[in-house]
Amino acid sequence: PRKIRKGGLASGGMDDRFDFQFISSSLDDGKGLDIIEGSYHAMGNDGTHYDIAINDGDNSCFDGDTDRSNLLAQALHDASDHIPVVVDFEVIVEEEVAEE
Incomplete structure (x- = not known):
């Protein structure tokens, strides 16, 4: 979430994020484990910090x-060069169902 490299952490702003979880169709098939629709988000990303630091403004x-x-x-800016997904x-x- 940084724009400027500092302390060994990566930089580049919020457009250079590589924080994600891979999701496949098996997580939306009604069996075993399914993702709850609308719950996937990158914590702290409000969508307004393109190419700037997450704490800029x-x-x-x-x-x-x-x-x-x-x-x-x-x-998030101070702690890491990644944001939680x-x-x-x-x-x-x-x-x-038990048979009678």
Whole structure:
């Protein structure tokens, strides 16, 4: 989430991100483990920091809470050259029906 390289951390701004989880069709087939629709997101990325640092200006990753958003952006900027990618999953258990 940095624009300037410092302390051995990578730079480049928010357009140079390589933080992701690979998702396949098996995570959307109604069996075993499925991704919960709409839950995949890069924490702290509000979509407005193209080619700049995540903490450059106000961040709005938490709707309506700029102070909280800016605190998270600053912490992500200072702590790492990556941002967490979060996704929620659902474990689908097939119930066996007992025969009578």
